Amino acid sequence: MSKLLNRSLKRFLVYAGIILAGSIPVYYLTMSRLWQYELDEHNVIVTPEAGREDSYLIIVAVTSLTALFFILLMGGFILLNRRISRRLWQPFYRSLEQIRLFDLGAQQKVVFEPTDVDEFAALNQSLDKLIAGNIAAYNQQQEFADNASHELQTPLAIIQSKLDLLLQSKSLTNEQFTIIEEANKALARVTRINKNLLLLTKIENSQFMEKEAICLTELLEQAIAVFTSFSEDKQLALQTHIAPGVQVEGNKILVEIMLNNLITNAIRHTAAGGTIDIHLTANNLSVSNTGATPLQQEQLFKRFGATSAHTPGTGLGLALVKQIGHRYGWHITYAFKDHLHTFSIGF
Amino acid sequence: MKILVIEDETALAQSIVAYLSDENYLCERAATAREAIDKIDVYDYDCIVLDLMLPGGDGLSILQEIKAQNKQDGVIIISAKNSLEDKIKGLQIGADDYLTKPFHLSELAARIYSIIRRKQFGNVNIIEQYELKIDLLAKTVLVHERPVSLTRKEFDLLLYFISNKNKVISKNALAEHLSGEVADMLDNYDFVYVHIKNLKKKLLEAGSNNYLKTLYGTGYKWEI
Numbered sequence: 418m419s420k421l422l423n424r425s426l427k428r429f430l431v432y433a434g435i436i437l438a439g440s441i442p443v444y445y446l447t448m449s450r451l452w453q454y455e456l457d458e459h460n461v462i463v464t465p466e467a468g469r470e471d472s473y474l475i476i477v478a479v480t481s482l483t484a485l486f487f488i489l490l491m492g493g494f495i496l497l498n499r500r501i502s503r504r505l506w507q508p509f510y511r512s513l514e515q516i517r518l519f520d521l522g523a524q525q526k527v528v529f530e531p532t533d534v535d536e537f538a539a540l541n542q543s544l545d546k547l548i549a550g551n552i553a554a555y556n557q558q559q560e561f562a563d564n565a566s567h568e569l570q571t572p573l574a575i576i577q578s579k580l581d582l583l584l585q586s587k588s589l590t591n592e593q594f595t596i597i598e599e600a601n602k603a604l605a606r607v608t609r610i611n612k613n614l615l616l617l618t619k620i621e622n623s624q625f626m627e628k629e630a631i632c633l634t635e636l637l638e639q640a641i642a643v644f645t646s647f648s649e650d651k652q653l654a655l656q657t658h659i660a661p662g663v664q665v666e667g668n669k670i671l672v673e674i675m676l677n678n679l680i681t682n683a684i685r686h687t688a689a690g691g692t693i694d695i696h697l698t699a700n701n702l703s704v705s706n707t708g709a710t711p712l713q714q715e716q717l718f719k720r721f722g723a724t725s726a727h728t729p730g731t732g733l734g735l736a737l738v739k740q741i742g743h744r745y746g747w748h749i750t751y752a753f754k755d756h757l758h759t760f761s762i763g764f
Numbered sequence: 765m766k767i768l769v770i771e772d773e774t775a776l777a778q779s780i781v782a783y784l785s786d787e788n789y790l791c792e793r794a795a796t797a798r799e800a801i802d803k804i805d806v807y808d809y810d811c812i813v814l815d816l817m818l819p820g821g822d823g824l825s826i827l828q829e830i831k832a833q834n835k836q837d838g839v840i841i842i843s844a845k846n847s848l849e850d851k852i853k854g855l856q857i858g859a860d861d862y863l864t865k866p867f868h869l870s871e872l873a874a875r876i877y878s879i880i881r882r883k884q885f886g887n888v889n890i891i892e893q894y895e896l897k898i899d900l901l902a903k904t905v906l907v908h909e910r911p912v913s914l915t916r917k918e919f920d921l922l923l924y925f926i927s928n929k930n931k932v933i934s935k936n937a938l939a940e941h942l943s944g945e946v947a948d949m950l951d952n953y954d955f956v957y958v959h960i961k962n963l964k965k966k967l968l969e970a971g972s973n974n975y976l977k978t979l980y981g982t983g984y985k986w987e988i
Binding site: 576579650 | 773780782847848
């Protein structure tokens, strides 16, 4: 990759070089003709040696002059190019920097500096329009997700209550009861998805801003205590190496959600008899569990990226983990090695 | 005992009233803020089930009104908004509990039972039912005056059943009650079965009658 003006400069220099090199024989022929003419005019006769010496002199003079001019031209071009690119392209580089720093989630408008160059003004205007459109679409989408999940809560509540009521009817058969229970289960899943979507939108809308110092060690131990009975049910070996007194800055609710999601994922996706390893050091938390094949990295953290008939989760757990990590600038990675899935968070 | 259900969604209000109404509870309904205030002004309720989003007024302002009148009615907020701010605000103004929609009716009944019990019995925190005696503060259970040792979850389940007596409760509802927020993330509700089996066994071994019936395979009912 090279800068735009450097590209044209190279061509200019090559062209100047060719023209100047081509001019050497032309100058030589012209000069020697003139010289010969002057000699004939004044009836001066030179010996062949002297004649050869003269033509050498002419060649040397012409060549060195051409080289001198070429160097002057080249120096001039480079200097001019540098000045032009600095001055002329400055608005462009400023706009570029603005766009580079732009973060759709941050909700700040991009302000371009005014420029008197038509092309750049047009560029900035188009960019302005594009960004404004993007922000509007983004806000609309957020608002939609937020409203939709809220609006869904009430009908969900009605369905739930009607199912509960239906269970009370005296003449229910076993078969009907099973059908209601299955509906109940699906309803619980929809409720969960809805709740997590709402949570995701809230995080993206920069709610949960309040931050505090959190003792991660404590929080993690609490979470593990809650989940131990579930991992025991599945006969999983839960190994923990937790450094004492690890502190992070963040929102307690969000950090709790992050820990819960990582641990439940591990429990949910480990086959019975497997191992889960939770490792906390001063600046890293990793949750590993045994597995057969590596997961698709690029799908993993996307919303609904990993959902399938075999994973009855909400498909939003890792998206939440990523979003929360992103909020605090924590680095979240996934690796698969020696039949272990490992999710790590670097603080 | 009187309960006021303030909820504008008719279908939901009907379900709540139908579930709660029995020999113990007398339920009334209000669908708007105006209607609710009128009723609260005139009557005393043991518990008020309050929806936050109502036509003609915010549920929180009704709550403020109740508290301004120095009423002793217990209040449980049911809201479609799962926002923490609302929850904190509601509890600060003086609500006794907060439940996010959707919820199981059995969960609502358990919360109402707990609020009414706290309000009515003051410091006497003992529930008696024939040969059973439950001390809520000490978290102990006596059968024929002999203590039965229950785990925290078993004790929790027993209370849930008693507050939903003669009602069929699904395994789903029990799982969600037992594991709270965490239930969200677990797909396997089999752990409920183990706790119920143990509770039943312990009560029967202590000489209690068999009140806890299994229905249709995965439904349960505390029958008296």
